[in-house]
Amino acid sequence: MEKCIPVDRLARPDDWIVVRSRQAREIRDEQGMDARPLPFDEEALRARLHGIYTGELQAMEAAGRTLFDFPDAPWEFQLDMARQVWDESRHAEIFQRLVEYMGAKPGEYVETEILWRCTQAEDPAARVAGINRGLEGLACDVFDQLIRIAQRNGDEVIERAVDYVLADEITHVRMGSKWMRKLTEGDPERLERARAFQEMVDEVFNFRGGRRAQEDIAVDDGLILTIAREARLLAGFTEEELQRLVESTRKSSAY
Numbered sequence: 001m002e003k004c005i006p007v008d009r010l011a012r013p014d015d016w017i018v019v020r021s022r023q024a025r026e027i028r029d030e031q032g033m034d035a036r037p038l039p040f041d042e043e044a045l046r047a048r049l050h051g052i053y054t055g056e057l058q059a060m061e062a063a064g065r066t067l068f069d070f071p072d073a074p075w076e077f078q079l080d081m082a083r084q085v086w087d088e089s090r091h092a093e094i095f096q097r098l099v100e101y102m103g104a105k106p107g108e109y110v111e112t113e114i115l116w117r118c119t120q121a122e123d124p125a126a127r128v129a130g131i132n133r134g135l136e137g138l139a140c141d142v143f144d145q146l147i148r149i150a151q152r153n154g155d156e157v158i159e160r161a162v163d164y165v166l167a168d169e170i171t172h173v174r175m176g177s178k179w180m181r182k183l184t185e186g187d188p189e190r191l192e193r194a195r196a197f198q199e200m201v202d203e204v205f206n207f208r209g210g211r212r213a214q215e216d217i218a219v220d221d222g223l224i225l226t227i228a229r230e231a232r233l234l235a236g237f238t239e240e241e242l243q244r245l246v247e248s249t250r251k252s253s254a255y
């Protein structure tokens with residue numbers, strides 16, 4: 001059975017454009033657009049919501065893929081993945097509507113394949129470490145920031161919609177924490193490999209100082225993505241794991 005299917009095998013309408021995120025960055029540079037636009041700008045917010053919408057589609061596909069790829073995993077693991085597919089499909093729908101609420105249509109912006117690239121692990125323990133803890137931990141950081149932006153903009157629709165989704169993401173990260181530990185019980189090397197895969201995912205998103213620890217920024221005006229400490233603690237991250245993540249953002253912001 002083929003695991004780790006390539007991104008171009010995901011089902012998308014014919015007129016959708018999926019690019020590598022580096023390519024998207026280069027195009028923005030060529031057009032003289034800021035590589036990291038201010039999220040308070042309406043157009044930047046629209047583009048960001050579309051990016052999250054396609055991220056939710058990929059999260060739905062990834063959870064479905066994890067369920068399909070590991071038929072020998074414990075039944076409770078499969079049930080968790082099936083529930084997650086359902087949650088992510090609702091998230092995709094919520095963000096699709098937020099995109100429309102902002103006056104855009106699905107497919108009007110490019111989709112990047114970076115999330116899907118972070119799902120490519122052959123071991124279910126590594127898969128949930130990378131997806132549920134790495135990527136969905138990132139989703140907690142992004143949603144936490146988005147809620148603060150919506151509050152600042154006085155936009156209750158976005159604020160509440162994202163808050164509902166964040167509550168689900170916390171349970172997904174917690175599922176990842178649970179299964180990463182359960183599947184590797186009595187096998188510290190396997191646990192270390194799963195953690196290493198998650199750290200690789202974390203570092204992809206810390207690249208170029210894109211995410212920082214709250215205590216490392218002088219003024220938190222919502223412009224810099226910070227680690228959502230409270231949400232992550234609720235989601236089963238330990239203090240030690242949070243500290244590792246903080247160290248990793250420090251390493252990458254030094255580039």
Ligand SMILES: [Fe+2]
Pocket residue numbers: 056059087088091165169
């Ligand atoms: Fe989601």
Ligand SMILES: [Fe+2]
Pocket residue numbers: 059088136168169172
């Ligand atoms: Fe999720």
